[in-house]
Amino acid sequence: MQKVYIKDLSQYVDQTVSLKGWLYNKRSSGKVKFVILRDGTGLLQCVVFKGNVTPEAFEAADKLGQESSLEITGKIKIESRAPGGYEMDVTDLKLIAESVDYPITPKEHGVEFLMDKRHLWLRSQRQVAILKIRHRIVKAIRDFFDERDFTLMDAPIITPSACEGTSTLFATDYFDLGKAYLTQSGQLYAEAGAMALGKVYSFGPTFRAEKSKTRRHLTEFWMVEPEVAFNDLNDDMDLAEEFLEYIVQSVLKDRAEELRILERDTTKLEAVKRPFPRISYDEAVEILHKNGIDFEYGNDLGGTDETVVSNQFDRPVMVHRYPSEVKAFYMKRDPENPKLALAVDVLAPEGYGEIIGGSQREDNLDLLLERIEQHQLPQEAFEWYLDLRRFGSVPHSGFGLGIERTVAWICGLEHVRETIPFARMIYRNTP
Amino acid sequence: MQKVYIKDLSQYVDQTVSLKGWLYNKRSSGKVKFVILRDGTGLLQCVVFKGNVTPEAFEAADKLGQESSLEITGKIKIESRAPGGYEMDVTDLKLIAESVDYPITPKEHGVEFLMDKRHLWLRSQRQVAILKIRHRIVKAIRDFFDERDFTLMDAPIITPSACEGTSTLFATDYFDLGKAYLTQSGQLYAEAGAMALGKVYSFGPTFRAEKSKTRRHLTEFWMVEPEVAFNDLNDDMDLAEEFLEYIVQSVLKDRAEELRILERDTTKLEAVKRPFPRISYDEAVEILHKNGIDFEYGNDLGGTDETVVSNQFDRPVMVHRYPSEVKAFYMKRDPENPKLALAVDVLAPEGYGEIIGGSQREDNLDLLLERIEQHQLPQEAFEWYLDLRRFGSVPHSGFGLGIERTVAWICGLEHVRETIPFARMIYRNTP
Numbered sequence: 001m002q003k004v005y006i007k008d009l010s011q012y013v014d015q016t017v018s019l020k021g022w023l024y025n026k027r028s029s030g031k032v033k034f035v036i037l038r039d040g041t042g043l044l045q046c047v048v049f050k051g052n053v054t055p056e057a058f059e060a061a062d063k064l065g066q067e068s069s070l071e072i073t074g075k076i077k078i079e080s081r082a083p084g085g086y087e088m089d090v091t092d093l094k095l096i097a098e099s100v101d102y103p104i105t106p107k108e109h110g111v112e113f114l115m116d117k118r119h120l121w122l123r124s125q126r127q128v129a130i131l132k133i134r135h136r137i138v139k140a141i142r143d144f145f146d147e148r149d150f151t152l153m154d155a156p157i158i159t160p161s162a163c164e165g166t167s168t169l170f171a172t173d174y175f176d177l178g179k180a181y182l183t184q185s186g187q188l189y190a191e192a193g194a195m196a197l198g199k200v201y202s203f204g205p206t207f208r209a210e211k212s213k214t215r216r217h218l219t220e221f222w223m224v225e226p227e228v229a230f231n232d233l234n235d236d237m238d239l240a241e242e243f244l245e246y247i248v249q250s251v252l253k254d255r256a257e258e259l260r261i262l263e264r265d266t267t268k269l270e271a272v273k274r275p276f277p278r279i280s281y282d283e284a285v286e287i288l289h290k291n292g293i294d295f296e297y298g299n300d301l302g303g304t305d306e307t308v309v310s311n312q313f314d315r316p317v318m319v320h321r322y323p324s325e326v327k328a329f330y331m332k333r334d335p336e337n338p339k340l341a342l343a344v345d346v347l348a349p350e351g352y353g354e355i356i357g358g359s360q361r362e363d364n365l366d367l368l369l370e371r372i373e374q375h376q377l378p379q380e381a382f383e384w385y386l387d388l389r390r391f392g393s394v395p396h397s398g399f400g401l402g403i404e405r406t407v408a409w410i411c412g413l414e415h416v417r418e419t420i421p422f423a424r425m426i427y428r429n430t431p
Numbered sequence: 432m433q434k435v436y437i438k439d440l441s442q443y444v445d446q447t448v449s450l451k452g453w454l455y456n457k458r459s460s461g462k463v464k465f466v467i468l469r470d471g472t473g474l475l476q477c478v479v480f481k482g483n484v485t486p487e488a489f490e491a492a493d494k495l496g497q498e499s500s501l502e503i504t505g506k507i508k509i510e511s512r513a514p515g516g517y518e519m520d521v522t523d524l525k526l527i528a529e530s531v532d533y534p535i536t537p538k539e540h541g542v543e544f545l546m547d548k549r550h551l552w553l554r555s556q557r558q559v560a561i562l563k564i565r566h567r568i569v570k571a572i573r574d575f576f577d578e579r580d581f582t583l584m585d586a587p588i589i590t591p592s593a594c595e596g597t598s599t600l601f602a603t604d605y606f607d608l609g610k611a612y613l614t615q616s617g618q619l620y621a622e623a624g625a626m627a628l629g630k631v632y633s634f635g636p637t638f639r640a641e642k643s644k645t646r647r648h649l650t651e652f653w654m655v656e657p658e659v660a661f662n663d664l665n666d667d668m669d670l671a672e673e674f675l676e677y678i679v680q681s682v683l684k685d686r687a688e689e690l691r692i693l694e695r696d697t698t699k700l701e702a703v704k705r706p707f708p709r710i711s712y713d714e715a716v717e718i719l720h721k722n723g724i725d726f727e728y729g730n731d732l733g734g735t736d737e738t739v740v741s742n743q744f745d746r747p748v749m750v751h752r753y754p755s756e757v758k759a760f761y762m763k764r765d766p767e768n769p770k771l772a773l774a775v776d777v778l779a780p781e782g783y784g785e786i787i788g789g790s791q792r793e794d795n796l797d798l799l800l801e802r803i804e805q806h807q808l809p810q811e812a813f814e815w816y817l818d819l820r821r822f823g824s825v826p827h828s829g830f831g832l833g834i835e836r837t838v839a840w841i842c843g844l845e846h847v848r849e850t851i852p853f854a855r856m857i858y859r860n861t862p
Contacts, residue, residue, distance in 0.1 A: 003661070005580070005629070020661045022626075022823045040629025040660065041580065069823035097794070097824040119620075119815045120822060122627035131628065135583040142573065149436070149472065152566040156853040157588070157636050158601075158651050160861045170589075172601045172613070175642070175857050182603070182613075189550075189853060195453075196553035197562065198436070198471025204636060205588050211606070220589050229471065230434070230451045363528070384550045384862035391551065392453045392500035393528040422587040422620060426606045430591045431815035 006042035009076050009086045016091065018073040019044065022123070023064050023099070025106070033061040035090070036083075037072055043125070045079070046072055046088040057093040066105065067123065069096035111417075118422055119431050129258035130418055133251055134407045140250035141224050141401070144243055145201045150226060153193035153200040155186025161381040170209045170219075182207035185400060188330070188385050190227035191361060194396050195388055201226040211426055215415040216303070216353060218404055220424040227398035233332075233342040233360040236397035237318050240346055240356050241276045243401070244316055248272040251410055264412045268350060271314045278318045281340070284309050300326040301345070303353055310347040316355070320344040329371040331359040344399070352409035358399025365389040437473035440507050440517045447522065449504040450475065453554070454495050454530070456537070464492040466521070467514075468503055474556070476510070477503050477519040488524040497536065498554065500527035542848075549853055550862050560689035561849055564682055565838045571681035572655050572832070575674055576632045581657060584624035584631040586617025592812040601640045601650075613638035616831060619761070619816050621658040622792060625827050626819055632657040642857055646846040647734070647784060649835055651855040658829030664763075664773040664791040667828035668749050671777055671787050672707045674832070675747055679703040682841055695843040699781060702745045709749045712771070715740050731757040732776070734784055741778040747786070751775040760802040762790040775830070783840035789830025796820040 004017045021039030028034070031050040036043055048061040064070070071094045079087035104120055114121045121127055145152075158172070158180045166181070174180035186202035193200035203224040210217060226239065248269050251259070259266055279287075284305075288295040291308050300322070301309065310317055321334055324341040331341040346356035362368045368389055372379050379386075407419035417423040422431065435448045452470030459465070462481040467474055479492040495501070502525045510518035535551055545552045552558055576583075589603070589611045597612070605611035617633035624631035634655040641648060657670065679700050682690070690697055710718075715736075719726040722739050731753070732740065741748055752765055755772040762772040777787035793799045799820055803810050810817075838850035848854040853862065 007580070020825070021629075040582075040625075040627060067823040069825045097820075099822040102822050117815075117818075119623040119818060122623060128627060131582055131584065131624075138583055139573070139577060142570070146570060149438070151471075151562055152569055153562065153852050154636075154653065156651060156855060156860075158638075158855050158860055170603045170605075172603045174601075174860050175640075177858070177860055180860050192550040192553060193562075193852060194471075196471060196559060198452075205585075207589075209606075220587060222585065384548075387548075387550060389528075391530040391533050392498040394451070394500045421584050421624060424587060424589050427608070429587075429589055429605050429608055429611050 006037070006039050006044045006084065008041075009044070009084070012076045013078055013086070014075065016073065016075050018071055019088070020071050020096070021069070023066055023068045023070060024125075025066070026061070026064065028062065033058070035061055035064075035070075035072070035093070037070065037088075038123070038125075040128070043083050044086060044088055045082040046074065046090050046093075048090045048093065052089070052091055053093060057090075060095055061090075061093055064095065065099045066102040067099035067120075069099070070094065071096060115417065115423070115428060116431070122421065125261055127418065129261040130407065130411055130413070131421065132258050133255050133262075133411055134403070134419060136251050136255050137247055137403065137407060137410065140247045141203070141243075141403075143250075144246045145199075145226060148199070150199040150201050151193070151197040153186075153190055153197065153202050154204060155183060155189035155202040155225075157183050157204065159183050161378065168208050168210045170207050184208055185223065186225050187227065187398065187400065190225050190398060191385070191388055191396065194227040194229045194398070195392070195394070199226070199228045213426055214303075216405060216408075218416055218420065218423055218425060221416075221420070222403035223400050224403065225398060225400045227396060229394050229396045231360075231397040232395055233320065233344060233397060236358050236360060236399060237278060237320065237344055240318065240344070240358060240399055241274050241316070244276075244346065244356070245272055245274050247406065248410060259411075262411050262413075264410075268314075269410065272316065272349075276316050276318055276346075277313050278320060279309075280320055281322045284319045287312055298323050298325065306347050306353045307351040310349055310351065310353075314349060316346050316348055318344050318346050327359070329375045329377065330361050330368070332362045333367070342397075346399075348405070348409040350409070350412075352405065355405045355409060356399050356401050358397065360395065360397040363389060363393045363395050365393065437468070437470050437475045437515065439472075440475070440515070443507045444509055444517070445506065447504065447506050449502055450519070451502050451527070452500070454497060454499045454501060455556075456497070457492070457495065459493065464489070466492055466495075466501075466503070466524070468501065468519075469554070469556075471559070474514050475517060475519055476513040477505065477521050477524075479521045479524065483520070483522055484524060488521075491526055492521075492524055495526065496530045497533040498530040498551075500530070501525065502527060546848065546854070546859060547861070553852065556692055558849065560692040561838065561842050561844070562852065563689050564686050564693075564842055565834070565850060567682050567686050568678055568834065568838060568841065571678045572634070572674075574681075575677045576630075576657060579630070581630040581632050582624070582628040584617075584621055584628065584633050585635060586614060586620035586633040586656075588614050588635065590614050592809065599639050599641045601638050615639055616654065617656050618658065618829065618831065621656050621829060622816070622819055622827065625658040625660045625829070626823070626825070630657070630659045644857055645734075647836060647839075649847055649851065649854055649856060652847075652851070653834040654831050655834065656829060656831045658827060660825050660827045662791075662828040663826055664751065664775065664828060667789050667791060667830060668709060668751065668775055671749065671775070671789060671830055672705050672747070675707070675777065675787070676703055676705050678837070679841060690842075693842050693844075695841075699745075700841065703747065703780075707747050707749055707777070708744050709751060710740075711751055712753045715750045718743055729754050729756065737778050737784045738782040741780055741782065741784075744780060747777050747779055749775050749777050758790070760806045760808065761792050761799070763793045764798070773828075777830075779836070779840040781840070781843075783836065786836045786840060787830050787832050789828065791826065791828040794820060794824045794826050796824065
């Protein structure tokens with residue numbers, strides 16, 4: 001027998017179907033009980049009239065605890081006032097398994113309590129909506145690159161050397177090979193991939209053992225990193241804006257109901273259309289100064305600075321050409337001003353901060369060697385990376401998009417902890 | 432200017448285009464030089480006649496080292512004898528960057544040397560073909576679940592406790608919370624997801640610090656794990672066979688050229704159609720005994736045993752109902768014979784071994800508690816998992832598919848080390 005799901009009920013109007021799921025909520029009004037069933041695809045109001053079911057089933061409808069699992073049978077009717085637009089006239093109700101004293105009730109709970117019960121909290125309508133939007137974002141990301149002939153290039157998670165110091169890295173013993181470290185970025189590997197395949201993206205978890213306890217930081221987060229041979233910084237910005245527009249418009253198109261559940265102001269998302277403003281770091285500093293921010297030229301933008309800059313625009317803003325001092329060693333210098341790096345950060349609107357960081361990469365072997373020395377990095381660890389410049393070096397660029405910050409922005413969430421099924425933060429690695 | 436890629440040349444016949452890429456190979460015949468260009472999307476034979484280009488360009492075509500990067504311009508012609516079916520009549524050739532003494536030459540190299548140069552080895556036609564098939568497999572996996580309304584549920588990589596002993600786990604210090612461990616499977620978390628969303632899949636890297644130095648083992652490998660509420664073991668097998676057929680047929684349809692490059696016998700893959708044979712463990716043991724294998728009833732199947740069983744069939748075979756002793760604590764017992772677990776392993780044909788392991792899960796709280804005690808597991812670490820049985824438990828099942836073994840099977844590779852961009856094995860975590 002074909003399983004029936006709540007989201008497909010429009011095909012079953014005036015038919016009798018059996019649904020399996022969990023009791024989300026209930027209320028009673030004398031001889032009629034209302035059972036709200038959830039099955040992961042939606043909610044359905046099931047109406048139990050005393051005369052229509054056995055006395056046992058009617059009593060069950062009364063006594064069942066929240067999250068009891070049920071099989072419930074009845075006729076589907078159109079009912080515009082019900083959530084989802086349908087209602088079931090129940091003819092039978094069978095308990096599958098009880099749920100006594102379910103810990104998450106409709107009353108308010110503290111966040112720490114909910115995070116302790118994350119395995120159950122995921123069942124709430126709000127968390128289901130967030131996870132479905134997260135999924136749609138991930139699918140949009142993959143579709144975008146797949147449709148444009150990028151090849152997926154999974155970068156390794158376990159990496160051999162602590163290239164930029166061990167202070168923000170998770171370490172593990174690796175057999176007889178000494179310490180190994182969890183990756184912070186797949187970029188350097190994606191560069192090797194771009195030289196083999198032209199256009200690649202890596203997509204996987206990345207790790208940062210940073211002691212940042214903010215609403216934007218997780219120790220474990222997912223990142224997608226495209227890298228394209230023969231792309232310069234402008235191509236990189238073209239790719240980033242087309243990419244972000246595609247993600248946001250895909251979610252708007254296919255996840256309207258979930259955005260409604262989250263009470264997201266979608267007019268803010270509808271504005272996310274190309275072209276995005278492109279301003280230089282110098283122009284960003286001007287904006288800060290005009291807004292009375294005491295910002296010292298040469299520093300990197302902090303969280304508040306990002307918010308002030310992004311508040312000037314109704315869509316993501318691309319800030320390019322940062323002082324090379326505050327940017328990574330592998331970024332190419334601007335030929336017109338070698339104090340600047342050919343970097344770009346994309347700041348989300350509404351104060352959601354940096355969601356993309358990218359750059360054109362240094363493709364000159366000698367300059368890269370110089371930079372490695374200046375940054376006091378161990379050249380030996382980079383020999384393989386330097387080979388990419390020794391053997392047919394080409395201009396290339398790429399960027400990284402953080403998934404959880406993107407989910408937070410699109411869903412309109414205060415804190416990234418709700419953007420991933422089981423968040424990892426400095427004070428939490430359970431459940 | 433729109434970039435032109437080799438794979439799109441059918442649109443540019445009799446037009447003059449510029450291509451950027453790397454010198455894959457070359458040969459000379461007096462006044463004509465043949466330069467094979469690669470750009471990640473294919474190979475193109477470029478013909479350089481002495482009179483058609485500047486003397487500098489002609490000399491360059493002669494002297495360029497393998498993997499030099501080039502921009503090459505000329506008219507595209509149909510040429511059925513050329514790889515890909517097109518040829519370029521070169522009018523200009525510009526060097527972008529040299530490549531002197533490229534270490535991987537057409538001669539044979541040892542595997543360890545090639546693995547040391549993996550960042551360059553990826554550029555070979557064979558490795559490009561494998562990565563493109565890997566990508567197509569990953570895409571088929573995601574499409575399959577997305578089209579069937581599964582929700583993606585990323586399981587955490589960093590997990591709090593060493594549930595089944597620490598001997599095969601990678602450990603890391605986690606701030607003030609003590610040791611944490613890299614996940615071996617997202618299944619338990621996917622079960623929580625199935626209770627929230629009905630049908631979910633987790634897809635990410637998993638880790639095993641096992642000292643197995645075989646051609647089937649990596650320490651870091653990717654796994655996809657669907658989990659479905661209200662599915663029993665039969666549903667699980669239905670899902671697994673539909674899934675494997677979908678993956679194999681997708682690759683056959685879209686990656687014929689890459690399979691040809693790998694000299695894969697595709698008749699073997701064409702046979703991968705539903706229904707797959709389903710045999711019980713008892714029947715598998717009979718097959719072993721009939722084939723003269725000295726196999727003791729009650730043991731798990733080893734690599735050789737798997738090969739003998741799978742060689743009886745022309746498509747994947749599903750072996751179900753194993754002795755519960757050799758299977759994990761969370762598997763449900765067969766109500767008709769409690770000595771058996773409702774487990775299924777899917778063995779790939781041609782000796783590629785187990786690619787799927789799955790089961791119906793124990794949904795009874797008391798039996799699960801009993802099992803945790805028998806296996807001497809720390810109950811406290813499983814309290815959250817037990818909650819899934821305390822609050823509206825339902826029958827459910829799922830499985831895990833290992834990506835690298837699937838890639839090895841479909842590509843017809845001897846060893847899993849070539850199935851992933853940067854393989855991690857007990858004696859290798861570089862580059």
